Amino acid sequence: MGVRAAQRNPAEAQKIEAAEKQKSFGSFLQKRTFFLPWFNAMTHYKTHLPGGKHWSFTMRSGSTLRLTDIEGNGNAGMLLYNPQNLLERYNAPDTLKCQHTFHLTKGHCLYSDMGRVLCAVIDDDLGWHDTVCGTTTRAMIDDKWGKLTYQQALNDFRQSGQEAFLVEALKYGLSRRDMAANVNWFSKVVADDSGNLTYVPNHSQPGNSLTLRFEMDTLVLLHTCPHPLNPSETYPSQPIEIEIAAAPPESADACKTSAPENGRGFANNAIYHQHTAHTC
């Protein structure tokens, strides 16, 4: 009955989803932290990734990821996949066209190619993040900033965004064929009326942050390699702080109602979660 109702009625779909969230991993932990304070340490993890590095992790549905540009002028490249079905992944064109936007900011959702919301941008200091300029390749890094190998510089060697994504991708059975248009958090590239692209320097200030609330379990590939249009004369190497926490159930409501399209995207998530038992 629930699914049919969800198909007919978005309000019903939201109710189903709210009920689903009551059962979710995030709220499970949140409720119990009241009784088990030491558990709190496990619901919140904070670390940082130095500039030019990579990491990957799986975000649970109902948890938040907060990224902070510690020194300013940072860039965080990101690709996202459904760990239960790696063929489902972040789709930049679907994300942009259904929200009629060329950039990402608070209120926007990141969509998979299957019409579902992977995560929602529930907080953002910057107002603009790029998802149309791709990432750096080995050749671009070497041409622009000069090759610096591990033998020369140990862990300060100059990595490229493409290699960073591939190293993390291989850990999950993904490869070159699974690369896609990525997000470049903290970076801004505008297009004028003729379509000409301009990179906006000094867009991100020290301490600027954004928060994503995950609406389904999501594999995140993350790197801190430079934006490919960064005009800096030296290899940009800015660290990014990463905080993972449980999210209040209603924290993505503004994203759900920011456009009728997003209401339908969340309805797709509700249908998906209704039929699979993987949310905890």
Next chain:
Amino acid sequence: MLKESPLNPSHAISRRLVGAGDFFLEPLQKGQTLRIVDVEGNQAADTLFYNLADIAERYSAVDTVRTQGNIYLEAGTRLISTEGRVMLEITADTVGRHDTLGGACASESNTVRYDLEKRHMHSCRDNWMLALAINEKYGLTKRDITHNINFFMNVPVTPEGGLDFDDGLSGPGKYVEMRAEMDVLVLISNCPQLNNPCSGYNPTPIEILIWDIA
């Protein structure tokens, strides 16, 4: 930039009409020229390219727009691969502007954009799925369905960061032509979308012409 082609259709080695909602999946050799004709106007040709010798190397929308510093494709645009190499170059164009940001319509994205109950409608991505499913010899699967070109489609971006789907600039008989700079596999879905003006709410045929090495 509008640029007419000097090529004569009567000299083409291949001419094929692709009906609305049908696909075209064929190799194109280095040096050969491919023309897509918007036969009746207001159509969209959702297109992907793969390096025939290494299908993991494919057309990259983001590398193409970043390399040329402009989001619209036109005569002179070099279509760049995921490895940063030139796959094809647009050698003639009587339309003026083509999109590569909007992606392809899909059953799943139709549910988000229009209505959950429109999931059954035919789409470019389903069209590609069928093309790959019945042409296993190329070894392509869903993971190879990536961020495409929408020839004839007009998706203007505003300086404020908005993006819209406008009525096309194309018209009956207008065409775009490109020369292969490597051996490529061409995958085109002639868009069956009925929910927005990209096909004028009335999808129509495209014609594909190929000329051999000049």
